[in-house]
Amino acid sequence: MDRIYMDHAATTPVRPEVIEAMLPAYKETFGNASSVYSWGREAQKALDDARAKTAAVLGAEFNEIIFTGGGSEADNLAIKGTAWKNRHKGKHIITSAVEHHAVLDTVKWLETQGFEATFLSVDEDGMLDPQQVRDAIREDTILITVMHGNNEMGSIMPVEEIADIAREKGVLFHTDAVQTVGSLPIDVKEMGMDMLSLSAHKFYGPKGVGALYVRKGVRLDSLIHGGAQERNRRAGTEDVPAIIGLAEALERADEERDKVIPEITRLRDRLLKGLETIPETRVNGHRKKRLPNNVNVCFRYIEGESLLLNLDMMGIAASSGSACTSGSLEPSHVLLAMGLSHEIAHGSLRLTLGRETTENEVDYVLEQVPAVVNRLREMSPLYHQ
């Protein structure tokens, strides 16, 4: 058995067709897209095409897409950009306790800059109740930012309902859709989004490139000041190859969705069911409203990093919210926010499937994980049969 990659929520390999699409922009269409001469116009055309494709897949307009240097930058731009721009209107921001650090740490940093924040708690399935959002809105609330699909335990948040509330109250709404774009159908207009972040390397595109959808009329300060690129909202020579790659990957993900996602979901369910048979195992995240490729469980009495290292020895690449994989002592803020105890939260395992995941791989994982869990439990001072 080859190595098995089950960490697609972390990153994905770039599709060969996407690399093919990108290569010409490294060598021939390499011009600065802002220039008047032919090389520049060619680059500009490639950029325009990529923007049109991206906008089309998301149901957005051409000028509503800002390309960024990744998902984290898109989140930072959305949150800091609107915070700074609306500073005179108010200083309160609402978010959830289970956001990705790109949102959470950004909001926390804004707290050091005179803003105030409310971090809404979630239920034991990791779900946020929209009513909580409504209750948290104050006179001076300027932004609500709640993620679409949770990168760790996979729950899909009721962002449409939150968007409705935000619109009703006249507050801007941003969603971090880094985990859903590419796997769930997204229509920003239908969903009522003001801003939405995505990151190409989560859907078989290149790393270091993302996008922020910004609804026409929503104004924000730049995060990166300088040249007039991206209609003055994101300075820096456009990374044309990467942007081409993003658009190509997004379009392909969109096209194959109906074929690929049901199959991933089926394998995901098999995997989840198999792992659940291990004693003292908790399934994390909502059972139904869940990212199609996400499996997240906690095995009591063991710690995540040693689990991952053991799986790696068996050729399986997986992830954990374990503290020891992040260099901190606290386990996953997401699992703790769902009410899990430290002990259980430390023993989390995330397996995220991809378009190239096979039945055989799932079988192999289902064979190895119980053995590894057993081995570590026998070594654990907390475990008593």
Next chain:
Amino acid sequence: MDRIYMDHAATTPVRPEVIEAMLPAYKETFGNASSVYSWGREAQKALDDARAKTAAVLGAEFNEIIFTGGGSEADNLAIKGTAWKNRHKGKHIITSAVEHHAVLDTVKWLETQGFEATFLSVDEDGMLDPQQVRDAIREDTILITVMHGNNEMGSIMPVEEIADIAREKGVLFHTDAVQTVGSLPIDVKEMGMDMLSLSAHKFYGPKGVGALYVRKGVRLDSLIHGGAQERNRRAGTEDVPAIIGLAEALERADEERDKVIPEITRLRDRLLKGLETIPETRVNGHRKKRLPNNVNVCFRYIEGESLLLNLDMMGIAASSGSACTSGSLEPSHVLLAMGLSHEIAHGSLRLTLGRETTENEVDYVLEQVPAVVNRLREMSPLYHQ
């Protein structure tokens, strides 16, 4: 004659060897460098190698390099990051009037956030007098940021002397070395830099990736918050292929410098001399302390964009500080800061040579430019023979 590319200061094509070095990281070494499993460790190793190479070329230490999403981001991180971090110490920033917009607009934005700035003027050669910097330092000055090589008119600023003054006064010093890294030898320790920005696509590396050297002990707030990448100073999944590309391109530029730069300089001087023979032409920038590949002249009575379009018709890609290429009405802030009148400043032409520039190309340009200038002057209501 093929198309001739003479806009290397804007961007450069990626070297084939650099693309080769990057490709494996798209397909095989694609893992998330922060992960514990083998794919992640392989990516981490590639990242470590790239960081070590980059540090070695710059005379920096391994941990003093922060990879960013480009030169503009590096500038923004250096300036905003230290401004925010040192806010309690003071609010005054010193810079020059001829900086790239990534510095200028960042400092101007900080002015809207309660900081104060001094924009130092330059002489008619575009040079900044270090004494001016000394005189501008106040009790509450927290940062001096002056570029190394000017992207427009090519003057090389006395950054070592400014760094000495900054050190003596206990003020942080940052330099935007986007135009010099790759062509001039850089040793951050010898030069006494606290922070230094660079951008890979200026030296035959990929776009969308840059780096900020930050001397050990210099602390800054993040610009992009989130994950713990880059030792908590720049969040976002590392763009491993691009970072590999940056390091590879930098190393190769460093190795071939002694062979390539003298030849570029020779061609540059031929070009400059030839263009000077056109009547009513002004050479911009310092004659000696000048980027080796930079030619910048103003032709009286004509406007830059129409000059560029005409050159493009002849197959020559060039640049201008012309207002009409940037969508504004004001011509180049750099040329105006050097004391040029609006009329002359509008007629500027920048030709920047590269490692693949040939003698024949220079000949061809020297043949075409006078004809084009003539044609436009005959059409100009300002021109009277």
Next chain:
Amino acid sequence: MYSDKVMDHFQNPRNVGEITNADGVGEEGNVRCGDIMKLWIKVEDGVIVDAKFKTFGCGAAIATSSMITEMVIGKTLDEAEEISNTAVAEALDGLPPVKMHCSNLAADALQKAIDDYKANKQSA
């Protein structure tokens, strides 16, 4: 960026030059903004029979200058005065948004040339 029509007029501008015994001359723009157009017209029986221009400016400025001279030749003064800047831009198959101000230049210079003609006639 520019339409083919713009590039055609930029590459092969029509009616460049001066008219020595012009009946009206108009100049618009200033060096600060990097756009100056000077337009000469020859008028016979209330009809513009010739027009020439000189322009210092960007591609759009040159193309609109060229285009407006083509548009006015053969038109009565009244018809010529009707030519709006958007009409010039449309005749060029459009201009990039940041360049729309250039089309003002041409229409304004034309108006000035016509005014000049009228003033000359009055005082004659």
Next chain:
Amino acid sequence: MYSDKVMDHFQNPRNVGEITNADGVGEEGNVRCGDIMKLWIKVEDGVIVDAKFKTFGCGAAIATSSMITEMVIGKTLDEAEEISNTAVAEALDGLPPVKMHCSNLAADALQKAIDDYKANKQSA
């Protein structure tokens, strides 16, 4: 990230288990931080003749646990008490900086086991 030595001890931990009639037991760490080590020692004539551990924790925690049991067996109590956390880390060819706290765990658990042994003896 981890040295080969760490990975060896992690993959093939030595002396895993409990000693039923141990002369001393030490436990260190807590679930909050995700690291708990329990160490049993058997002492004869002031010499540690056997040591076993159970550990809940990351790769470094398991490897340092394994390593310290190897290091103490055959040592006198005085010698064993001299073992510092850096000595354990060094014996493993180093640990990543963020993992250095794990080596404290092992040395501290050992100290507690020795203390426990001494207390037992005193009260005996």
